[in-house]
Amino acid sequence: MEYKLKRIKRRRVIPGFPLSMGITLAMVSMIVLIPMASIIICASDLSLQEFIQIVTAKDVVSGYVVSFSCALIAAIINCIFGVILAWVLVRYEFPGKRFLDGLIELPFALPTAVAGISLTALYSDQGWIGGIFAKFGIKIAYTKVGITIAMIFIGIPFVVRAIQPVLEKFDPQYEEAASMLGANGSRTFFRVIFPEILPAMLTGFGLALARGIGEYGSVVFIAGNIPYKTQIAPLLIMSKLEQLKYTDATAIALVMLVVSFLILLLLNIIQVHATKRTT
């Protein structure tokens, strides 16, 4: 420890390890740890029995199911399209590439409500895209499909931005070597490229999933918000808050927090294993 600190001291770029560490700790406490702890403290006002009663109420459970299942599907779809998008952006040169590249981040910059409203307008049965599907009797907006689409929209940048740098560093010589050794296209992809981008993809998957689970702003517009059908868990938290039931709201939030944390932890473990295998 002492040795390490000395080394940092000798070669520091940003001056003052104690100062920067102090700022880091203060910021993390202020912005992440204290608010998180307050959720737990607030929820601890409840007895265990009350807590269980709140978080296992029928409408709450159905809210979790809607949020988690839609976020999962959205994250999987994001992984598939994220890889293709990243691949195109890294490997090909075409006019407007820079523009397209910048466009990827738009879902980050756009206020989620704006995204929700425009997606709804587009995918409702009166909208441009929704209208086409409506002819075949498929409803998109105000169903779980709509929720999933909103979650895909807000999650795609995570996957693309996670995979892109890995692909950029990936030497095309490996692919050449693979094909010279007689591997066909799909074999090259699954045995050579895929293991290389898998850890990054898992990171993107985890981030997109976590973001989707907690998403409120864009989803409320495109979801019909019908209890037991299209009501997401964050909306239930909002409606508890509106009724000034703070402890109920935090109890639901706590369950979401714990489940999301477990998912991310699990993904991290898988990722570590995946990285070990490739290096």
Place this chain on the structure above:
Amino acid sequence: MKKRMKRMVALSFVLLLAVEGLSGCKKNSSSSDGSVEITNVSYDPTREFYEEYNVEFAKYWKDKTGQEVTVTQSHGGSGKQARSVIEGNEADVVTLALAHDITAIEEAGLIEEGWINEFEKNSSPYTSTIVFLVRKGNDKDIKDWSDLIKDGVNVITPNPKTSGGACWNFLSAWAYAKNQYNGDETQIKDFVTKLYKNVSVLDSGARGATTTFVENGQGDVLIAWENEAYLTLDEHPDEFEIVTPSISILAEPSVAIVDSVAKKRGTEEVAKEYLTYLYSDVGQRLAGENYYRPTNTDILKEFSDVFNLDLNMVSIDDFGGWNEAYEVYFQDGGIFDQIYTQ
């Protein structure tokens, strides 16, 4: 090394707290140059009305006292707005959709008891009611509440658990069914359940529901505030029609001074005048022009060509007042929740 690190951590904390403390020092609202600022926290559909009213009030206040007044407006779902005030959004006055939301602020200790009698007519300078907005031609032939439970009729209304306006919608439907079935609880519940089965989108607020119906073309009928319905007609002439049901509810949006904030900021006088002026002829006419029903009956008559004055209206007192109604119908496990678990 460790000691130094600790000191640094402590120092950064102190720095952050100092910054927080400095920004916490609000400047006094009435400054020496004779101008004053007040904040009116209101609900969704009053936007247009208060925009116009604030201009009129500023003129009036300037004439009376020589002071410039700036009114900052804030709009949103009524319940959400009440919560923001409770959590520290410094409003001098609140003008919300239902008395229940103001009572919640009172219970948090920010408004003094008895606010409802502080101004005339239960502190409701204007009232409204619930009507139906249908698409031009009224293809589904919607005339009354009973048409909303027919098969194939698609209804849009917000969720009463998140929207004040939606509570009024629910209670009007209930009042109709109560009258229809002579108070038989099972049948009333059955009626309302059928109605909500026909609801395809349950938005979280009244404006959201209007957007869903008007802009996104969902549903055959929107259960709406009367003033929202008229505003929609103004904005989209020839696309919609208003249908007045046989029974509706007298919605009394209430106003109140947030005593603790006004006292602290020294704005009690201007806040009181701001709300009192709503009852003046100017304020009442402006309300009427924005499709709120003026509580001054003489001025209401001036608008008899706009409003259906023969409408049979029940009031919240028929439900035992807001606190009781909220407890019975909208609390967790209340009648609204039961409708969806069946």
